[in-house]
Amino acid sequence: MRRDKVIIFSGTANPALAKSVASILDSPLGDCAISRFPDGEVSVRIDEPVRGREVFLIQPTSPPVNDNLVELLAMADACHRSSAGAITAIVPYFGYARSDKRHGRREPITASMIAVLMQAVGIRHVVMVDLHSSQIEGFFQTAVDNLTAVPTLCEFLRRRVPSGTVVISPDEGRVKMAIDYARRLDTSIAVLHKERKSGTETRVINVVGEVRDRPCLIIDDMISTGGTIAESIDALLAAGARPEITIAASHGLLLDGAKEKLSHAAIREVVVTDTIPIFNKRWPQLQVVSVGPLIAAAIQCFMEDRSLTALFRNGLIRSANGRHLTRGH
Numbered sequence: 445m446r447r448d449k450v451i452i453f454s455g456t457a458n459p460a461l462a463k464s465v466a467s468i469l470d471s472p473l474g475d476c477a478i479s480r481f482p483d484g485e486v487s488v489r490i491d492e493p494v495r496g497r498e499v500f501l502i503q504p505t506s507p508p509v510n511d512n513l514v515e516l517l518a519m520a521d522a523c524h525r526s527s528a529g530a531i532t533a534i535v536p537y538f539g540y541a542r543s544d545k546r547h548g549r550r551e552p553i554t555a556s557m558i559a560v561l562m563q564a565v566g567i568r569h570v571v572m573v574d575l576h577s578s579q580i581e582g583f584f585q586t587a588v589d590n591l592t593a594v595p596t597l598c599e600f601l602r603r604r605v606p607s608g609t610v611v612i613s614p615d616e617g618r619v620k621m622a623i624d625y626a627r628r629l630d631t632s633i634a635v636l637h638k639e640r641k642s643g644t645e646t647r648v649i650n651v652v653g654e655v656r657d658r659p660c661l662i663i664d665d666m667i668s669t670g671g672t673i674a675e676s677i678d679a680l681l682a683a684g685a686r687p688e689i690t691i692a693a694s695h696g697l698l699l700d701g702a703k704e705k706l707s708h709a710a711i712r713e714v715v716v717t718d719t720i721p722i723f724n725k726r727w728p729q730l731q732v733v734s735v736g737p738l739i740a741a742a743i744q745c746f747m748e749d750r751s752l753t754a755l756f757r758n759g760l761i762r763s764a765n766g767r768h769l770t771r772g773h
């Protein structure tokens with residue numbers, strides 16, 4: 445892929461992340477106009493030629509999920525109809541990922557429906573960060589790269605978590621991720637046996653593993669209402685864990701009420717990435733680590749037809765122009 449053939453556009457969901465990626469790559473963002481018609485419909489105009497070019501669209505489908513999704517689809521459709529050479533959607537947070545299976549008889553598999561829509565508008569490569577479940581990759585007939593923010597988060601956490609910290613998986617689904625954290629931080633894991641009562645309510649039934657007198661690092665792919673984390677903290681403290689708890693998650697949705705749930709006295713720090721903009725939800729314990737360097741490194745690999753393996757192994761540290769790519773703030 446030739447560098448002058450590449451053009452990056454940002455939707456309105458997370459322009460700060462897109463700007464950081466573009467600046468690391470020394471490649472200005474392409475011009476486009478995105479607004480809303482008076483009735484709320486999405487209006488998109490791409491103001492750069494894309495014929496024959498490799499187009500990267502950066503847009504997490506975070507809240508407002510439906511608006512951000514339609515924006516991404518409209519941008520891709522505009523590029524597709526203007527004869528872009530190839531369209532890659534960089535969707536750092538993939539909304540509707542929790543709808544990846546049917547729990548009853550008459551439910552959609554919305555993540556699968558979105559995969560169909562993305563392909564229908566000409567997207568031929570999708571890049572996400574820490575997908576809720578990897579089976580979603582199978583919903584696409586196109587190339588999919590599911591990057592992980594775990595190396596970036598561990599780089600940040602390494603010197604911040606107290607010694608003897610045990611990594612906690614809040615449910616069975618996150619065990620693989622917890623093992624990855626534990627391997628990188630050279631420690632052990634424990635698993636919470638969680639039951640989901642509804643979309644907003646969960647209950648921890650059991651703690652599997654040794655947590656007595658240990659500081660804990662609870663990890664998750666996302667923090668939405670904060671209910672899972674609050675339940676996990678109660679269960680860990682009841683099981684004798686030290687009231688020194690760190691939280692790490694790839695995606696900080698941090699919906700209304702989450703901040704209050706995460707202001708528990710036992711919490712030392714809450715660390716999330718910037719796949720979703722944090723806006724004005726900040727509080728002193730909240731730390732945000734950027735995945736801009738990770739995404740820039742992935743694009744660099746695509747441009748040079750290189751393997752992404754190093755990104756999974758090390759978290760990627762250096763760009764082609766020599767600048768450091770892993771950065772916390």
Ligand code: R5P
Pocket residue numbers: 614615617644646664665666667668669670671672673
């Ligand atoms: C559940 O399967 C997910 O991995 C997260 O644990 C969950 O979505 C977090 O949501 P909340 O913060 O609302 O508990």
